[in-house]
Amino acid sequence: MESKQMIAFFEYFHNVINSKSLIKMVLSNQRNHASDLKSIIITIIEIKKGVRLNFVYRHKTNDVTKNFDVEEGVALTFKAMEDDFLNADLFTTTESVRLLVNVKGKVKIRSNAPALKPVASFGHDRVKERVIPAHNNIYLRELGVLNSAFEVRNEMNDKYLQINRYIELVEPFIKELALPDQFHVADMGSGKGYLTFALYDYLTNILGKKPAVTGVESRKELVKLSNEIAEKAAFSQLKFVCGTIGKAVLEKIDILIALHACDTATDDAIFRGIASGASLIVCAPCCHKQIRREFRVNNALKSITKHGILEERQAEVVTDAIRALLLEAHGYKTKVFEFISTEHTHKNVMIVGRKVAGKPAEIKKSLEQIVAIKELFGIKQHYLEGLLGYK
Ligand SMILES: C[S@@+](CC[C@H](N)C(=O)[O-])C[C@H]1O[C@@H](n2cnc3c(N)ncnc32)[C@H](O)[C@@H]1O
Incomplete structure (x- = not known):
């Protein structure tokens, strides 16, 4: 015919x-x-x-x-x-x-x-208004962020903004690293993989690097789905493994990411990063239950912690402050800042640690500050301290 x-x-x-x-x-x-x-x-x-x-x-x-x-x-x-x-x-x-x-x-x-x-012009004129372009973006379509015409779905606009904001935030930290040609990124608690895919895309197609990226996720249906999408997008060095953040067998980690990993799963991730000597550790903690349970406040702070919501917020601040101090005690220069405005998500604090040569006096100071904070709130031990071997 x-x-x-x-x-x-x-x-x-x-x-x-x-x-x-x-x-x-x-x-x-x-x-x-x-x-x-x-x-x-x-x-x-x-x-x-x-x-x-x-x-x-x-x-x-x-x-x-x-x-x-x-x-x-x-x-x-x-x-x-x-x-x-x-x-x-x-x-x-x-x-x-x-x-x-x-x-x-x-x-x-x-x-x-x-x-x-x-949707946009093609090829070398890829649209630059967002770090992660929607144009012909297979993984964003497969993840349901885009429709079949590669347009951002109305209900996924916040997710698309969040993905881009996240890349914009980590970009300066990644650019200042002296990364080898090939390196390994682990995304702990990768979930559906929105941010894992975007990071792989950014590192590979925008920075022109050759990373191997591993998403670690305990839910096997998400791991299966993410691996299928990675194949469709022809992201050959991106893989997802089913396992726990604490125990998944991984090669040396150069960049560790843990976004919204619940409660002490963030500590498991930070520990893996420190133990592996990662050059960069980026985490956005979520639900801070462990420290809240440890609070034994017996001083003026009691007038704050007697209110449930204020106690919850205090627990968040204390948990993350001790995480930052422990990172500093292990030779990381830290920054704690807002990840994305609260209208998109309330989980909005990001802790970034960049490996530097830690000075003994600064390490000592960080450890002393941890002791002081713990005393103030009657805390016996931060979960991350236990992982790092502190009594
Ligand atoms: C809130 S989601 C965040 C997903 C993704 N990082 C993001 O920000 O879009 C947290 C994910 O971490 C996974 N998770 C939590 N604790 C874990 C653990 N200990 N080991 C492996 N995965 C874990 C959960 O199954 C969930 O998919």
Whole structure:
């Protein structure tokens, strides 16, 4: 069924790809209604190896994503139209073209004004307004931050901002590190992996480095999902392992990240970073229960801690202050600051430790300050102290 019109349509498809004006191509209206494959959405992406066509095969209950080089992708699209579908909708920056084939093989082509706005310019002109661009961003689409046209979903706008803000915050710390060509980043308690993916993308595609990034997560369904998305995005050095922050077997950690790991899981992460001699430790703690349980306040501070909410806030401040001091006692220069405004999340403190040569006098001072704070609040031991071997 190689009509002249079909061939002309596919030549045009090829030209649109070459001139970088493709927004997307959608194949739909199955020839065989019993087929499990409902549609195919084709977009153009740029990965390290060059320009590729990204195919999302929409099945009844799941999507399968594959990348092909341009020639192979165009040939596969042609073949899919011959064998599986009756409609092809080509959205370009200048027009929308619809190819309709009827069951007898008769072909019609209709051209209209552009139906979709271009998401952004392509390739080297990748949009710079956000550190992590949405344009053709496969992992953000697979994580549900973007829709199939690579636009930020309304309900995920805060998440998209948070991801970008996080990269903007860690960027200066990463840039000042003297990192070897190849290095290892561990993201402890990676969850669904939003920030792990963004960090890998940033390090690899924006800074041009060659990191190996490992997400450690105890929920195996999230690990499976994240590994599948890493494969779809062709992030070959990003992997997710199922395990606990305290016990997962990991190679030497150069950069340790732990964002919103609950309660003492943040301490487990900081400990792993210190024990591995990580150059950079970045954590955004979450729920500070251990220290609150340890409070035995018997002084003027009691008028603060008798109020539940103020006690909770005190516990947060004390927990994180001792974490920062312990980092300092282990040769890290620390910064504690607000991570993201409270309208996006209330978990908003970030602790960053950068390994420097610790001076004995400063180490001694940090340890003395910990003792003083503990005395004030009647605390026996901070969980991180126990991990580090302090009595
Ligand atoms: C609040 S989520 C944060 C996810 C991600 N870091 C982020 O900021 O988007 C915390 C994640 O850490 C995981 N987690 C908590 N404690 C853990 C532990 N000890 N070992 C491994 N994963 C843990 C949880 O299962 C959860 O997915």
